[in-house]
Amino acid sequence: MSEHTAKSGASGTPEAPPSAAVFAPLLPHPDAVGAAPKPSRRALRAVARWTAAVLAFGTLGTGTAFGIASLERTEVPGLATESDGRWDYPKLSLPALPAGSPRPFGAGNPAEIHHADLRELLLPAPAGAVADKKLPGGWVSTETFLDAYRQQDRSSVSQLLKDAVPRHIAARGWTMPDGTTSRIYLVRFNSTAFASRMLDDLNVGYSAGTPLDRTDTTEFDDTWGSDNDIENLSSFVFAEQAPFGAEHVRQAYTLAGDTLALVVHERAGKRETGRVPFQQTVILQNQLLA
Known part of the structure; x- marks a missing residue:
């Protein structure tokens, strides 16, 4: 499985997308986790998908990591509160791991398994948000996840x-x-192979994949720069193109080891959903999964 790597950066202008800040890696546990088998057919499909993504996003650089806990909010790219449309997210921290468990991309975890509680890896809501009672930050059913897709595709x-x-x-x-x-x-699977296969089967890579509910024409968001990508994670970022319907939708899939993330921003009316807060949300969620 190919891996996207990127260099972190920041921009203070309203037109520039927010840049990624990466958590400092923890020391790997000495006990290695067995690598999951990766069928050759899936591997070939993954190579084709990664190739398409590289053509869409351009060549990726190398990530620069720094500790987030020791920095002030205004010092952290993606968390700053300048008047460029970014949302005011709370200070982030990684959840505690079970004793003896490595981080997902450490040397002691070749299978790239997330051992932390998945609920604690969800990005918290920003200031001013009204919580969705159906998606409160806990476990949800398969049926609830399927609601994200068009009725005919569920x-x-x-x-x-x-x-x-x-x-x-x-x-x-x-x-x-x-x-x-x-x-x-x-969505956490039993192995990286299953997560990658799910992304393949949703046809994400050459396109936005299986359409989400209330979407029309969705294409790659070419404003997502390589400096927003985070090492070891593969993100595919899309935006609905004009003319769109009653809502404007932005969406992103991220493959993070055994876990597949889907981020959706939607706004009713003829105004587009804000690009800056959407990319900020994707970046910060990715940091929690890295």
Whole structure:
């Protein structure tokens, strides 16, 4: 499986997307976790998908890591509160791991398994948000996750989930004062191979994949720069193109080891969903999964 790496950066202008800040890696545990088998057919499909993504996003650089806990909010790219449309997220921290468990991309975890509680890896809502009672930040059912997709496609996505057998699905949602609705789904599988296969089967890579509910023409967001990508994670970022319907939707899938993340921002009316807060949300969620 190919890996996207990127260099962190920041921009203070309203037109520039927020840049990524990466958590400092923890020391790996000496006990290695066995690597999951990766069927050759899946591997070949993954190579094709990564190739398409590289053509869309350009060549990626190398990430620069620094500790986030010791910095002030205004010093952390992606968390700053300048008047460029970024949301005011709380200070982030990684959840505690079970005793003896390594981080997902440490040397002692070649299978890239997330051992932390998946619910604690969900990005918290920003200041001013009204929580979604259906997506409170806990476990959700397969049916709730399927609601993200068009009615006519839910049965096919349901079958994919039955075949891949995810271990857990966690989700959080909220609505901002400007009417933007945010939803984040984290789906953890038994291995990296299953997570990657799910992304393949959703046809994400060459396109936005299986259409989400209330979407029309969705294409790669070419404003997502390589400096927003985080080492070891593969992100695919899309935006609905004009003319769109009653809502404007932005979406992103991130493959993070054994976990697949889906981030959705949606706003009703003829105004586009804000690009800066959407990319900020994706970046910060990715940091928690890295």
